[in-house]
Amino acid sequence: MSSRPAIRRPARLGSALTVALLLGGCGADIDTDPKADADVMVRRCGEPVPYTVPKRAVAYEGGSADKLFSLGLTDHVLGYVMPPANPPVSESPWAAEYAKVEMLSDDLLNKELVVSKKSDLVVAGWNSGFSEQRGITPEILDRLRIQSFMHAESCYNYPGFPEKTAPFDGLYTDLERLGAIFRVEEKATEVVNGLKKRVNAVRATAPTPAADPLPVFLYDSGMDQPFTAGSQVPPNDIIKTAGGRNIFDGLNERWTQVNWEAVTQAEPEVIIILDYGDQPAKEKIDFLKASPLTSALPAVRKNQFFVLDYNEGISGPRNIDGLEKFASYLTSLNP
Template structure:
């Protein structure tokens, strides 16, 4: 049975300080010096999407999926991580640059995030995305956790349609913002600034390497046979494609992950197709479908065998977005097969 929820209120003493927290972190991931903040009693106000929320320093954090865990590990916060929740679609954690950090903490569940797990494990902090981890339908939202005395944090990239406190930002800017805000919450602002600076330098180097000329049209194929699921302008692959020198054929869709139709894909005639690769949707199966389907077999990208495989954790918000960017930029410069 779940224990009684803690009585300490975590939220609702909202302080409109407008604290523009601008600290963020580098990808080193060694143990950062986290101040106890008077044993966790002092607070810092940081925005959760568009909502100012007071936080004490978390000691028992739960991360949902690789992007959340990678952000915490990249800031050197392993000692503050209780564990992670990793659904089967996620690639093995052994593939992460922080595999050694994952090995230091337990996997709490291989299912979707749920309130019962968080309460039973006595977590004091949860990191996830809106409608990716947190969900009204499944009964686990920041508001519900607030009432239970559990702090929470949402990926800025997922705040686009968060009820009441939406926040819209370019996906990579959302990544930097998350690292800055997490750095403030855990009182590791300098580490966060170091990590973000490193990421920005890598992004700038890719931008500088883009050759002149027209950007090739690119289609991201997530899943779906009757109708494809793809990336709109509000998720990291859109920035990956644009910064690397391509053009997302659905960059005009003011959406995150969304369903489209094959007619729109055909009309856009993509020259490159990014295949999002994850556990229960292997990349080769998707490629085989695109080659066999009469709706896609004659697309320029398919005829020329121009498929780029993007790891799931390079496509969702997290430090590995920059790995995906660098790899895709190199692929665009490579000759057609």
């Protein structure tokens, strides 16, 4: 990954008036508050950036769209880009909201689409939507006077302005920051408090820290070498909060490649299968059962597989759905 200068000034994205608004400030009605036409300063990873209220937001993948829909921002969403890995939007709790906006592409995010649709905000992750290799980065969009928002959990290695946060904390941060950008702080607080309440309920019933947590391996994909979850993505918090232990928790990475030897040495008792729209979970389970590299793993011998929906694994409100389901599964193993 190439580096950028540590200091740069983003292009002005709105009016000349800048209003510094703290995330914890009082709520505002988007349609009636005269300050909605002014700038608000919100951090994009580690960088303070001025935002005006977007009216033509483009979301990349389900996690981005779900965050916007959960805050009641459908009227401010132009559409979404949904690559094949993402399961059908009809499965989302916000399926009715997806139906009200345009599906812009079933491919990766690109600059040409955003420009042609006259978008005024792009919501995606660093190296997950935004990409230096594909020529669509916040810096490039700044020059085009198109606003951008990055998921906090993807910011830990953002060049120049890194920000490190635990994945669930990143989810809460995103909702609060989006609430500030769209002037719906009260709604954001309500949504975040609801998610935290659900997380705390799971944490209260999980095995105590003194107990020996079950080792868990998340299998994303890969046959020669597996792709898995490090400590910087939501499944790590899902596993830990539910009372398990991600066998690759020590890797300061997001989604990363490892080797089968490391997996076998860790002897996982449970395997989480990340279920893509284009890579069904059953095919992955069949591979693990058939491969001599994995067929003797404790989780495989005991048939202890848990299927995690793609949108429960990437940053978004459905992380908490995945947490509740996984916690229930772990409980079922030790009734």
